[in-house]
Amino acid sequence: MNSQWTALLKNIGEWQGSFTRLSSLGEILEDTPSVVSLEGLDDNKKIRQTIRLGGSEKVLEYSSLARSVLFFDNGAFSQGSIQLAPFSEFGAEFGFIYENQRLRLVQLFDKNFQLDKLTLIREHLAGTQPPQKPSFTVEDLLGEWLGEAVTIYPDWRSPDSFSTKMQLQIDGNGRLTQNLTFDGRTISSTATIKNSIIHFDQDPQKQVQVLLLPNGASATSPLKLSMRQPFFLEVGWLIQPGLRQRMIRSYSDKGDWISLTLVTEQKI
Template identity: 35%
Template sequence: MPNQWENLFKNEGTWKGSFTKLTPDGTEVSNVPSILTLERTSETSARFQVTRYPTGQPPQETKTEFASINQSSLFCEDGSFTKGSTQWSPFSQFGTEFGLTLPNARFRLVQLFNPGGALADIILIRETREGQADRIRAPLSMDQLVGTWRGQAIVYRRDWSVSQPFTTELNVSKQSADTVLQTWRAGPATGQSIAKVQGSRLLFETGYQLLCLPNGGSSLCPQTIQRNTAFRCEVGWLIEPNIRLRLTREYEADGSWGQQTWIREEKIA
């Protein structure tokens, strides 16, 4: 099994893209072109540089060199990753970042929460490897989500241990024009919830929202994080009409980050 450094280096290279800031309901606030470079400097060190090009302003450049992987980050075998706050507190800002990595494209997402736990901003980052043509994917639609999805999942834990793959099944069905029922199974665990359709969002009775995004993406998270309640945040990416990647970051009831789960699923009906 590749180690965390080998997984990280699946992201090596130069990526051209943009940072798009959205409100929780998906309204675009700004869009800034970007170039990001990750360079391997040894088997266990790297150099990171990102340059943003805001309209009417000088380029904004950030450079970092590192020889250890921050304990707030975990990298999957295909290069996908999560990073962010390791502890949620109602008295401070909180954020999670996700990256779904393909050989020549990445879909990244940042979810930011205000003190108190309310979702504040979503940052969508779409990137293509330098020298490769952009592949244009349509915004995710509710109709694309409807159906039965079966897949495999792998859990990555903070101690760098990795689970054996296990099966998943997700069924999304319309109960009415504005109501959706979702049932799921992950290994032996099962559950279901009902959501109301509101524009490009599904608002679940559990307090979560799923926001459909450009480029086939989705953002799932609590609308407000509740005290003493376990929660998860998730990014999804429809990479083919019937294939979807998902990556979750999971927090315990005491607010501590425990693990992440990578899922690849295929629509079968």
């Protein structure tokens, strides 16, 4: 049994929660109760996945994983488009798992490569209580975060590990300043803040939006994708005060999916 399949098995169980459909600005459009069950068959060589969403039910069975998905050892994963192509929809799902909770988020872009809609999926194992989380604000992110990152690759090369440091603060003009250090490099950027939207607007060609969403979720993406520029999609989860995970799905300037990174960081 390979390590990817073993990591998938960390998600076995009955997960109760809801699918929340959101606009590209993070506005809640629809919230539908859900039950997603993953059951191991044939000594866990196969998976039966049952999705009950509102009044509908869908059952899937599989014994292998698609090229479009990668799992980390703890069961976190991302699946989605492996290539940005003209006149086609593009998107990805990110899934985190922590004790009795899962948080998943789907980002979808339209055929013009503009951010179109999102789906936030908040789940807990059947028989357990979901934690009650306060609203997620910029203030929850301010400070210094130290993390450990693991990068895995769709071509199956060996993973890379490195330390990270992120510093976030508000400057005298009310802008958010971010200094991110990873793999020996430091990137500095600034953003405007409007309610639950953070907008990195320094480079007109690479404008990036961060949406702060319920249950500590955040969604980071370019406002519009480009065929000729590298880009990334990121989803974060503030699991509890001072503990956060972020997952980054990176694409090359040719639009190819090249890596997936999971950062686990703590505020100091």
